[in-house]
Amino acid sequence: MDLGIEKSARKGLVLFTQYEAGSAIKKAIAGGREDVLFELRESRLKGRGGAGFPTSTKWMITAAATAEKKYIVCNADEGEPGTFKDRVLLMEYPEAVFDGMVIAGYTIGAQYGIVYLRGEYEYMFAMLKEYLEGMRAKNLLGQNILGKEGFNFDIEIRLGSGAYVCGEETALIESLEGQRGEPRNRPPYPVNTGYMGFPTVVNNVETLAAVPHILLKTGEWFRKHGTDKSTGSKLFSVSGDCERPGVYELPWGISVRELLDVVGARDTKAVQVGGASGVCIPKSQFMRKLSYEDAGTGGSVMVFNETRSMLNVMHNFMDFFVEESCGQCTPCRIGNERLLEGVHKLISGDFTFAYIRNLKELGATMQVASKCGLGQSSPNAFLSILENFSDEIYQSNGSGVTHA
Amino acid sequence: MLVYEKNNLMEEIQQLGKKHGINRNALIPILQDIQAKYHGISDFAQQEIGRMLSIHPVEVYSVVSFYSFLNSNIEGRNVVRLCKTVSCDLAGKCDIVKAIERELGIKFGETTKDKRISLEYTNCLGMCDQGPAMIVNERVYGKLTPEAAVTIINEIK
Ligand SMILES: Cc1cc2nc3c(=O)[nH]c(=O)nc-3n(C[C@H](O)[C@H](O)[C@H](O)COP(=O)(O)O)c2cc1C
Ligand code: SF4
Ligand code: FES
Numbered sequence: 074m075d076l077g078i079e080k081s082a083r084k085g086l087v088l089f090t091q092y093e094a095g096s097a098i099k100k101a102i103a104g105g106r107e108d109v110l111f112e113l114r115e116s117r118l119k120g121r122g123g124a125g126f127p128t129s130t131k132w133m134i135t136a137a138a139t140a141e142k143k144y145i146v147c148n149a150d151e152g153e154p155g156t157f158k159d160r161v162l163l164m165e166y167p168e169a170v171f172d173g174m175v176i177a178g179y180t181i182g183a184q185y186g187i188v189y190l191r192g193e194y195e196y197m198f199a200m201l202k203e204y205l206e207g208m209r210a211k212n213l214l215g216q217n218i219l220g221k222e223g224f225n226f227d228i229e230i231r232l233g234s235g236a237y238v239c240g241e242e243t244a245l246i247e248s249l250e251g252q253r254g255e256p257r258n259r260p261p262y263p264v265n266t267g268y269m270g271f272p273t274v275v276n277n278v279e280t281l282a283a284v285p286h287i288l289l290k291t292g293e294w295f296r297k298h299g300t301d302k303s304t305g306s307k308l309f310s311v312s313g314d315c316e317r318p319g320v321y322e323l324p325w326g327i328s329v330r331e332l333l334d335v336v337g338a339r340d341t342k343a344v345q346v347g348g349a350s351g352v353c354i355p356k357s358q359f360m361r362k363l364s365y366e367d368a369g370t371g372g373s374v375m376v377f378n379e380t381r382s383m384l385n386v387m388h389n390f391m392d393f394f395v396e397e398s399c400g401q402c403t404p405c406r407i408g409n410e411r412l413l414e415g416v417h418k419l420i421s422g423d424f425t426f427a428y429i430r431n432l433k434e435l436g437a438t439m440q441v442a443s444k445c446g447l448g449q450s451s452p453n454a455f456l457s458i459l460e461n462f463s464d465e466i467y468q469s470n471g472s473g474v475t476h477a
Numbered sequence: 478m479l480v481y482e483k484n485n486l487m488e489e490i491q492q493l494g495k496k497h498g499i500n501r502n503a504l505i506p507i508l509q510d511i512q513a514k515y516h517g518i519s520d521f522a523q524q525e526i527g528r529m530l531s532i533h534p535v536e537v538y539s540v541v542s543f544y545s546f547l548n549s550n551i552e553g554r555n556v557v558r559l560c561k562t563v564s565c566d567l568a569g570k571c572d573i574v575k576a577i578e579r580e581l582g583i584k585f586g587e588t589t590k591d592k593r594i595s596l597e598y599t600n601c602l603g604m605c606d607q608g609p610a611m612i613v614n615e616r617v618y619g620k621l622t623p624e625a626a627v628t629i630i631n632e633i634k
Contacts (some may be wrong), residue, residue, distance in 0.1 A: 079572035095570075154562045154601040164481055192546045193602050195615035234544035237600060251504035253543040264544060312605035319606045345563070375564055376604075389563045399543075 075217065078236065083184035085322025086298050086306040087286050094452045095213050097285030101176045102221045106136065109180045113234040113284070115292025117304040122148055122240075122277030122349075123371035124446070128284075131274055132305060134264040138272040143183040146249075146275045147174055150233055150240035153348035154393060155373030159278035159309035162322045163190075164196055164257040164418045166282060167204045167265070171228060173281030178226040181274055186228040189245050192235045201230055230472045241445050242275040244399065249401040255401045256445035266412040279308055279372070284305070289427040289475035299325035313376035315343075332374065343462065348373035348389045350450035353383070383462040387455055388416045403447025408439040410453050419466060433459065478522060489514075504530060504540060508547055517551035517594075542547045545599070553588040555596035555633045559611040562601040568608035576623030577630055594633060 101109050112128035120126045135143060147170065151159040162170055173188045181412045189413045190198065205228055208214045218224045231249060233239050243257035246268050267273020273351040283305060287295045294471035298302045309332065316337030323332065329344050344354045346363065349371040354361060354368065361368045377386060391413040400406045415432045418424040436452030443449045459466060478486075493510055497503035509527055511518050518526075518541055520534075522525030527534040541547045552589035557577070561570060578584055581594060588595040611626070619627055 117497075152601065155564055155605050156601075157603040157605055160603045191603070193599070193612060193617075196612075196617055198615075231506070234509060235504065235546035236544050246506065249502065251501040251540070253540055275523070310605065312608065314565050349563075377567070381567065385566075386563060389561075389566055393562060397600065461589050 080165075083320075083322070085212075086324060087295065087458065088166065088169065088282055088306065088308060089320065089322045090286070090291075091145075092169050093168070094172060094174075094208075095219070097172050097288045098175050098179070098213060099219060100288055101179055102219055102224065106180045107476050108367070109288060110136065110177060111373040111397070112287055112292040116181070116283075116287045116295040117276060117302075118280065118283055118295065119303070119365060120277055121279035121283075121371065123350075125365050125369060126281055128276065129278070131264055132181055135183075135272045135274050138265065142185070142269075142271045143181055143266045145174055145177040145181065145183045146187045146242075146245065146273055147186065147188040147264075147278060148240060148245060148275050149278050149283055150195065150245060151191055151194070151278070151386040151414055152237035152240045152397075152440055153311055153350065153373050154390075155312050155345070155348045156371060157310045157312075157373050157374045158320045160194065160197075162278050162282050162308070163201065167201060168280055169285050171205065171208060172213070173219065173276075173284035173383055174228055176275065176284050177274060177281065179218075179221075180421075181272075183274070184225055184227070186226065188230045188248065189233060189239070190227060191233045191240075196361055197230060197347060198230060198232065200388065201340055205230070205475070206259070213424055236399075237393075238399045238447055241447065244445070245275065246273065255399045256447075258444070261273055263476070266430065277371075279422065283401050289438060299365050300366065302366050307363070308372050309363070309370075310372050311374045311376065314338060314341065314378035314381070315376045325364045326362050326420075328360050328362050329354060329368070332363065333359065333376065336376070337437065338376045338378075340380075341376055342379045342381060343377045343383060343386075345375040345377070345454065346370045346373070346385070347453075348375075349393050350446070350453055352453050353386070353461060354457075355461040362424070383458050383465050384416070384420055387458045387466075388413075390454040391416050398447060398451070400446040400451075402448065404442040405438045405444070405451065408435055408448065409442075411435055416455070427475065429459070443473070478519070481607075483521060486522060488527055490522065490529060494529050499530060501530060503530065504532070504537070508537075508541060512547050515551065515554070516554055516592075517548045519551065520549070523549065524526050551592075553592045555593065556595045556597060557611060557613050557616055557633075558597050558599040558602075558603045558632065560600070560609065561598040562605075563598070564601070564605035565608035565610055565616070572610070572623050573621050573626045576627050580627045580630060594630065605625040 114213040118128045236254045239254040248254040263273040346368045394409040398405045436456045493507045497506045523537045524534045527537040585596045602620045609621045610619045
């Protein structure tokens with residue numbers, strides 16, 4: 074398989090740098106848990122899976138819990154359309170990801186780590202298993218890791234089966250427990266009641282991969298990159314109309330315009346930031362910054378040039394949500410179908426503005442009334458395209474072009 | 478289903494129980510193995526798995542029906558899953574669809590008469606920088622052209 078850019082060609086600030094397997098585990102064990110938590114807190118690392126929750130807080134709560142067992146789960150479900158950074162990390166930098174898990178295990182007191190690998194990535198399964206086998210041989214996994222008496226930790230890989238919603242952490246846990254991947258009510262949160270009812274940390278692949286680097290180079294060093302509230306670097310998965318699609322490691326706070334220059338995008342009309350659940354940004358807002366403070370993203374950046382139909386984009390996203398809604402709660406199950414119906418009417422030109430107003434209200438309701446992040450964010454693309462590209466959208470009046 | 482086929486399947490499910498464990502957590506890995514081997518999970522298999530794990534067959538079915546990579550009907554020996562999400566759409570997925578459908582004489586959502594290939598759409602495969610992309614069984618292919626896609630399809634046994 075052609076993986077695009079070769080590893081040696083990747084350049085970055087944190088993740089796309091050299092890391093010697095095991096070195097950060099050694100340092101963690103020598104310094105103790107408190108030191109790990111201290112550096113993490115200093116780094117102000119936030120979760121890279123989308124929600125942006127402070128990683129040190131999550132680890133601290135779980136570390137403080139007393140329980141017979143604890144778990145660390147690596148969320149490698151990467152289902153957000155336009156995201157493929159975790160694929161690159163797992164294929165090319167497994168040492169950082171898995172060492173991050175071992176350090177998490179040490180810090181929170183977990184004996185088990187589980188990687189939830191999306192079914193679509195089954196082609197990596199054998200390679201990753203072999204890598205773990207190598208870690209066992211080097212005593213980076215197993216009993217008394219690197220001679221640390223009583224530190225036992227092992228990692229297992231479990232495959233998903235093609236369901237976007239299973240990336241949501243409670244749905245993921247349900248799936249691991251052999252259930253339909255339906256999100257749970259929260260609270261309780263996984264940090265208290267997670268896999269099999271035990272305290273569980275769920276972290277994104279990229280979050281875990283940052284941990285060894287932070288530990289070796291300190292949290293203060295990490296914090297120097299990025300902005301005040303969005304520290305460190307971010308992997309951006311760029312696809313669509315540009316010369317050089319791929320994964321880029323860039324500091325948080327870079328503007329949409331700057332990113333477009335880096336990837337060689339020309340005649341760009343719109344950029345979808347954050348995947349299907351993100352928002353669509355028009356040219357007039359290209360100075361906006363990619364960061365938690367402004368346009369936040371799990372890393373997906375899709376570029377559309379002037380020739381593209383925004384109705385078609387909207388149509389594709391709504392199709393996606395209708396298929397991927399788990400159907401558990403009404404605002405999301407019915408709401409997405411209604412929005413999709415709306416897209417069809419916009420395409421055929423068979424709509425009134427009163428009807429569009431209703432759809433906007435429905436979207437706003439879904440954002441607050443849905444049970445999980447899927448339903449809460451599914452109207453985002455629809456609403457932002459309606460708002461930012463209204464001329465184009467309403468102009469179609471039956472001439473709208475779109476294909477299935 | 479013939480009696481000896483049933484016996485074989487029961488034996489196999491028992492083996493999978495040994496491999497993955499006799500508990501609810503093992504349900505999906507067991508279903509995944511059966512799916513991979515038989516290209517679907519028959520009613521009988523669902524019943525047997527339920528019996529072994531002490532779960533009602535309806536619960537097994539509810540899990541099977543939830544996940545798009547698990548099926549209760551038997552599909553083709555090979556499953557081609559073409560990504561239909563935005564980035565691959567921009568990259569020209571429609572031309573790939575036309576070429577494959579023309580070549581096989583079936584539509585997406587269908588299986589060839591000889592059960593050689595099932596065609597399915599799927600959502601983003603995480604190959605958006607190399608669209609159009611598809612997976613055949615578990616192998617992934619990117620940067621497809623109509624010609625390349627058809628060549629891959631024709632090489633499937
Ligand atoms: C519908 C939905 C899908 C999600 N998919 C993913 C995913 O594929 N990978 C991921 O890391 N987080 C995903 N998340 C976020 C997780 O629920 C969770 O916040 C995250 O794994 C926590 O890890 P982090 O703190 O390291 O970001 C998803 C959330 C929702 C609502
Ligand atoms: S919001 Fe959608 S995906 Fe989430 S629980 Fe409700 S129906 Fe399921
Ligand atoms: S959009 Fe096709 S692989 Fe992501």
